Amino acid sequence: MYELAILARGGVLLTVWALAAGWPPGRLAARLRRDGWQRICRGAWAVPGKETDWRVRETALQLLRPRRVAGHGTAARLHRIELLTAPATPAGSAAPAGSAAPARSRASLPPEDVCLRRGLRTTTAARTVADLIRTCGSREEAVVAADSALSRRVVDGVRRDPLVRYEELVAQLSVRRPGAPRARAWLPLTDPAAGSPAETVARLRMADTGLVPECQPPLRTPEGRVLHPDFLFRTVGLAVEVEGYAYHGTRRAHERDVARFNALQSCPEVRRVLRFTAREVFTRPDRMTAAVRAALADLDR
Missing domain, CATH: 3.40.960.10 (VSR Endonuclease)
Incomplete structure (x- = not known):
């Protein structure tokens, strides 16, 4: 049998990999607990000492479900799009939401709306912003997300260029989807000059x-x-x-x-x-x- 750490990918181990490598179920569970592996979700574990943050959780879910595509809040994090949060956020006035939010199968998305970002499958920046504007609860949330994607920003200590063009958002919101009419009304309120x-x-x-x-x-x-x-x-x-x-x-x-x-x-x-x-x-x-x-x-x- 291979050592469990050798079987892990990116610090994540799937139970099915260990079983396929010859680990008996009972012995596997005891070894995981004894060595301090951290359960991420059913069927997935993080190597001992690894912080199980949103990115590790999404990695595990995508390994478990190869057709999974991150969307909404998780996609915003991957693209470094700022979202509106409570004013007590310590790193500034707002930060990307950490919800594991609506993820979809690639079969339910046009191929042009899916990309690879920071090693994970996610909706493109344009599709992510359009989805956020359509489904957010307020005008402020919608425009904050769009402004962030349209502008040059420093997010999480990383300086990045604009992620989308206004015309791309217009095209995304021209497709008939729930919430699109309201989103189209909010889109002209955006300003790429906004800095935060x-x-x-x-x-x-x-x-x-x-x-x-x-x-x-x-x-x-x-x-x-x-x-x-x-x-x-x-x-x-x-x-x-x-x-x-x-x-x-x-x-x-x-x-x-x-x-x-x-x-x-x-x-x-x-x-x-x-x-x-x-x-x-x-x-x-x-x-x-x-x-x-x-x-x-x-x-x-």
């Missing part, structure tokens, strides 16, 4: 009250440095910044942010800067919009 989920929500909330600033416009300091404030009301010189939770994780990051704030105030187009935390945007958007309106009225005098 919190910025997307802030933009939507301001638009609800008739506030339509420029998003991420390029400004130049007297020293020639180019900055991109999150929002700018150019006619009165009001810049609005939305700060995620991760930005002040270290002393150096905090110092960089303070320097950026001072530099932004030196831009000729800027007369005042308002700053809001992601938590304020998510939990008290009315306060944010009221503060913006008050500043606009004050600057317009």
